[in-house]
Amino acid sequence: MPECAVDQVKERLDTLYREESGRILATLIRLLGDFDLAEDVMQDAFAAALQRWPQDGVPENPRSWLVSTGRFKAIDAIRRRERFDAAQETIVEELGLEPRDTEPEADESVEDDRLRLIFTCCHPVLAPEGRAALTLREVCGLTTEEIARAFLTTPATLAQRIVRAKAKIRDARIPYQVPPAEELPERLATVLQVVYLVFNEGYYASSGSSLTRADLSGEAIRLGRLLLELLPEPEVMGLLALMLLQESRRAARATSEGELILLEDQDRSLWNHGQIAEGVALVERALVSRRFGPYTLQAAIAAVHAEAADAASTDWPQIVALYNLLSRAEPSTVIELNRAVAVAMRDGPEAGLNLIDAILARDELTDYHFAHAARADLCRRLGRTADARESYERALTLTRQEPERRFLKKRLQELDENF
Numbered sequence: 251m252p253e254c255a256v257d258q259v260k261e262r263l264d265t266l267y268r269e270e271s272g273r274i275l276a277t278l279i280r281l282l283g284d285f286d287l288a289e290d291v292m293q294d295a296f297a298a299a300l301q302r303w304p305q306d307g308v309p310e311n312p313r314s315w316l317v318s319t320g321r322f323k324a325i326d327a328i329r330r331r332e333r334f335d336a337a338q339e340t341i342v343e344e345l346g347l348e349p350r351d352t353e354p355e356a357d358e359s360v361e362d363d364r365l366r367l368i369f370t371c372c373h374p375v376l377a378p379e380g381r382a383a384l385t386l387r388e389v390c391g392l393t394t395e396e397i398a399r400a401f402l403t404t405p406a407t408l409a410q411r412i413v414r415a416k417a418k419i420r421d422a423r424i425p426y427q428v429p430p431a432e433e434l435p436e437r438l439a440t441v442l443q444v445v446y447l448v449f450n451e452g453y454y455a456s457s458g459s460s461l462t463r464a465d466l467s468g469e470a471i472r473l474g475r476l477l478l479e480l481l482p483e484p485e486v487m488g489l490l491a492l493m494l495l496q497e498s499r500r501a502a503r504a505t506s507e508g509e510l511i512l513l514e515d516q517d518r519s520l521w522n523h524g525q526i527a528e529g530v531a532l533v534e535r536a537l538v539s540r541r542f543g544p545y546t547l548q549a550a551i552a553a554v555h556a557e558a559a560d561a562a563s564t565d566w567p568q569i570v571a572l573y574n575l576l577s578r579a580e581p582s583t584v585i586e587l588n589r590a591v592a593v594a595m596r597d598g599p600e601a602g603l604n605l606i607d608a609i610l611a612r613d614e615l616t617d618y619h620f621a622h623a624a625r626a627d628l629c630r631r632l633g634r635t636a637d638a639r640e641s642y643e644r645a646l647t648l649t650r651q652e653p654e655r656r657f658l659k660k661r662l663q664e665l666d667e668n669f
Contacts, residue, residue, distance in 0.1 A: 259300060260300065262308055276364045276366070281321055290327070291320040295316045357579050362476055364389055366427055370382045372441050374436055375424065377414070392448075394412070434481050440484060441635065442545060449467050449497075451498075452470060467497055474486070480511065484546060485544075488543065488545035488549045494526075502516035502521055502655065547579060566596040567596055577589060587609060590602045599628040606625045617648060622646075623642070626640075
C-alpha cells in the first residue's frame with residue numbers, strides 16, 4: 251500500500267476513533283470477555299496504527315485491522331501475566347483461532363456487537379444505576395463527568411458505580427449476548443433509558459464548545475432502529491419517534507457561528523421533514539396500541555411542536571394535557587419543570603413561575619441549570635429584572651456548554667441595556 255503522511259494518518263485515526271471506537275471496543279469485549287483489557291488493547295491498537303500506517307498505508311478495512319491488532323495485543327498481554335495458567339492458555343488459543351470475528355459486520359444486524367454490549371451492561375443482576383452508567387461509559391464513550399451531569403451526581407460516585415458493575419459482570423460470568431426473547435422485556439426499560447441518555451448528550455451536549463454531538467445522537471437513533479427490529483414494542487417505537495422528532499430540528503438550532511437559537515425563533519423550513527414524517531407515523535402506531543408509556547407521550551409532545559406551522563400556532567393546551575399524562579406515567583421533577591414552562595406558554599409567565607418556584611422551594615433541581623434559566627426567562631417577561639438577573643447568573647454558574655454560556659451572557663447584557 252502507498253505511504254501516507256503522518257498528519258493524514260492522524261486525521262484518519264481521529265475520525266476513526268470518534269466514529270468507530272465504540273464498535274471496536276464492543277467487539278474486543280466480546281472476544282476477550284474483559285472490559286479493562288479490551289480498553290487497554292484498543293488504545294494499543296490505535297497507537298500501533300499511528301506507527302505503521304504512515305509506512306504501510308491505511309488498510310482497506312481499518313476497523314477490522316484495529317480489532318485484529320487489539321486481539322493480538324491481548325494475547326501478548328495475557329502471556330505476560332505472572333500467573334499464566336491452563337485456563338489462560340485456552341483463552342489465548344481461542345483468540346488465535348477466531349479470525350472470522352474481525353470480519354466487517356452489517357451495521358443493521360441484530361447481532362450488532364454494540365447492541366449485545368448494551369444488553370450485557372443492562373443485565374438485571376446489576377444495580378439499576380450501574381447499568382446505565384456502565385453502558386454510557388463503555389458502549390458510547392461518554393466521560394465519567396458527562397455521565398455524572400446526566401444523572402445529576404458526582405464523577406466520583408459514577409466511577410464507583412462503573413467499577414462495581416464491571417466487577418459484577420466478571421464475577422457473575424454474565425454472557426455477552428442479546429438475551430432470549432423471553433428475557434427481553436425485563437431488560438428493555440433500562441436499555442431504552444440508556445439509548446435516550448446517549449441521544450440527549452448528542453442532542454444537547456452537557457459541556458464543550460459545540461451545542462450538539464451528531465455522532466452520539468446518530469448512534470442512538472441507529473441503536474433505536476436495531477431495537478425496533480429486535481423488539482417492535484410500542485415504547486421502542488415511541489423512543490425512536492422521540493429521537494427522530496427532536497433530531498429533525500438540528501439544522502435550525504444554531505447559527506452558522508454556533509450560537510444557540512431557541513425553539514420559538516427557529517427557521518422551521520430548515521427542519522428535516524422526512525424525520526418528522528417518520529417520527530409522527532411511529533407515534534401514531536404506538537398510540538394506537540394503547541400500551542404506550544413515557545417515551546411515546548414525550549414523542550407526542552414533540553409531534554405537536556413539529557406539526558405547528560410556527561411558534562404562535564403551537565397547541566399549548568394539548569401540550570399541557572400531554573404533560574399531565576406524562577407526570578402520572580413517570581413522576582419526575584424534570585417533567586414537572588417542563589410542564590411548568592408549557593403552563594407559562596398557555597396561561598402566562600406568572601402561572602409558570604409559581605410552579606417553578608414551588609419546585610425550587612423543595613430544594614429540588616437547585617443544581618439544574620435549565621430550572622434557573624427557565625425561571626430567569628419568566629422573570630424577564632414579567633419585568634422582574636433583579637430576579638431575572640439572579641437566576642441567569644445562577645444558570646451561568648451551572649452550565650458547562652459554551653454556546654449556552656454565551657446565550658446566558660447575552661441575556662444578562664440585554665437586561666443591563668433595557669432596564
